Amino acid sequence: MKIQLPFTKSKKRTTVVKETIKKDIGMITPLKNEFIQSIKDATHNPADLMIKNISPNLTLVYIDNLVNDVTLNNHILASLQDKPIDTPETIKASLSIPEINISARFEVVVTAIVNGSVLLHVEGFSEVILASIPKQESRSLTTPENESQVIGAQIGFNENLSTNVSLVRRYIISPDLCNENFVLGNRTNTSVAILYINGIANEQMINTLRQRITDLDIDALIDSAVLAEMIDDNSISPFPQMLLTERPDRFCDGLLNGKLGVLVDGSSMAIICPQSFIEFFQSQEDKNLRWQIATFARLLRFSAILLSVFLTPIYVGALTFHYEVIPLAFLVPLSESRALVPFPPVFEALLLEFIIELLREAGARLPTKIGQTIGIVGGIVIGTAAVQAGITSNILLIFVALSALASFTTPSYMMGNVIRYIRFPIIILAGFWGYYGIMLAFCFILIHLLRQTSLGAPYLSPFYPPRLKGMADSIIRLPLPLTTKRPDITRPTDQEKYNKEPVNPKNS
Structure with missing residues (x-):
């Protein structure tokens, strides 16, 4: 269409x-x-x-x-x-x-x-x-670089719109797969395609997305990330409300769950909406693994996110205001490691976090081989020199390195950036008000997330409004026979994905 x-x-x-x-x-x-x-x-x-x-x-x-x-x-x-x-x-x-x-x-x-x-x-x-007779200039199909997985398809989108649409049609061979084309940009005339499955996608959401795209009057459209920010429900929020993916299998899985997809010519990233907050931390590989292994991976991932956000602020708050929460066996080595450090804990933590982010940004912008060398050698050299010079303690260095490592477990690159940067205001609040500052930051983030929507759907679904079945399948990966219904966030026209009754094994 x-x-x-x-x-x-x-x-x-x-x-x-x-x-x-x-x-x-x-x-x-x-x-x-x-x-x-x-x-x-x-x-x-x-x-x-x-x-x-x-x-x-x-x-x-x-x-x-x-x-x-x-x-x-x-x-x-x-x-x-x-x-x-x-x-x-x-x-x-x-x-x-x-x-x-x-x-x-x-x-x-x-x-x-x-x-x-x-x-x-x-x-x-x-x-x-x-x-x-336009000339079709595009690179060959390669494996996704930002969303790698061991089990599953090893192919990603490229910058050609027609190639990306053909990849989607290779997964979903159905006449119900609808494709609406638009042109955006007064200077660029960029082709944009909305894809959805008729009979599953909610008609109101389709009209909302279509209206937001047609109402845009912009000078240029270069990448899908720009379009996603412009049609977000709240573009001021640091949290993305639409998922950017380079995996056709994840894109098609979203369409089959009643979501809408957007492809932009010249961009290798596709947009999926609506998207809940918890779905940003779920990987497509979770559905390809056995449910026990996938559940363990999800719980490990959620634990890593909590460590990445709150581990360093808890350390700063404990050393600044709440010495009573530190075990006695740990208090002596902690005080010895900080004996020669002339800075307060909050400044020490911010300095280390800044160095980690500086190394990460330098490694990302340099060529691949040089970037890997800078990240490894730079981290070892700077960390060792900082401890020996008395600028920081070795215990805080371990906490900051662990927080940085945990932030890489987020499957979504956009959400991973948010997790990296919200640590800084939480560390500052922990340095001024201790654990009260951490709770203040947590309440502020929670209230902000409760107010967010994605294409009109609740951003914290299925936790708000509460859906018990959706909660279970969000935190853990339920066995497939128990996931017969599509997510409530999409308000699908057809809620059933397959028959509830299991197939009886044939007698040999």
Whole structure:
């Protein structure tokens, strides 16, 4: 299913054209020289604008870097050799191009040429043939780099929209898979596709997402992360309300659960919505493992998130205000490790956290081989030197390293960044007010999460509003025979995923 935004109603696609075309030019001129000059003016006469005279009355115009040269030579130029040129209709009939149209609107013609179409103008006619033969430049399909897993599909999205849609259709071979196309960006004219399964996805959510996308009036759209932030329920919140994934299997699993998917041309990350807070910490590999192993992995992951956020603040609060919570057997080595440290615990913790984040950011921005070396060698050298110089204690160094390691267990990169950075205000509050500051930060985060929604659905679902079955399947991975219903967050039209009755084994 495709939706084309009409040129007469949409300002998004025609703004650039109207800025460069005079108001009195709306139709195609039948004169050859005037048509060529108008195309040059509309496109600002780029160096790769190609103009070829096939015959005295037939002119071929295209942008060299946007069209497929093989298709141009074999299916257009070869078809026009030694054939009479009478009307645009006869030329259209002689070309073996799947997507070919005839238009008399100059705005449509200019938009088509910058999207990889070849223009064929017959002198004496106010209509132009548009042969769409865009060059498809894309990298080969590779394994996902940010969402790796051992068991499961080892293929990820790339930057080509048509390739990504074909990957989804390879997983979901059904006529109910709907695909709606839009174009966003006054300057970029980026193609955007909404995918959902008819009969499962909630119609109200589909209309909400469709309305948010069509209401956007932006200058450029480069990546899906930008689109996700602009159509979020609360773009000011640091917590993402839509999941960005590069895995087609996770994307399709979301569609089968009643969620909506968005693909952006030029981006290898797909958007899945609505998304609850707890789902950001669930991995697609959990469904591929036995439920006991997957449950252990989830509990380990949730424990790691709590350690990553609260371990260092608890250390700072205990040393600053609450010495009574420290066991006596641990108090002596702790005081000895801090005997030579001249800084208060809060400054010491912030300094170490800043160094860890500095190493992590440097390792991510450097080339792969150099980045790994900087992260390992830099952490060892700086940590050892800091302890020997008396800048920090060795116990705090262990806590900070453990917190940093635990933050990497989050399957979602966007949520992992949030977990990394919310530690800093919690550490500051722990340094000023101890455990009261930690509880204040926890209550503030909890209230903030309770107020959030994702495409109108509760962000803390199934914990708020409470759904007992959903709670169990969120914290642990229930056996598949017990998960026959789709999540309540999507409000699916069809709630049953499969028959509740198990299949009886056949007698041999």
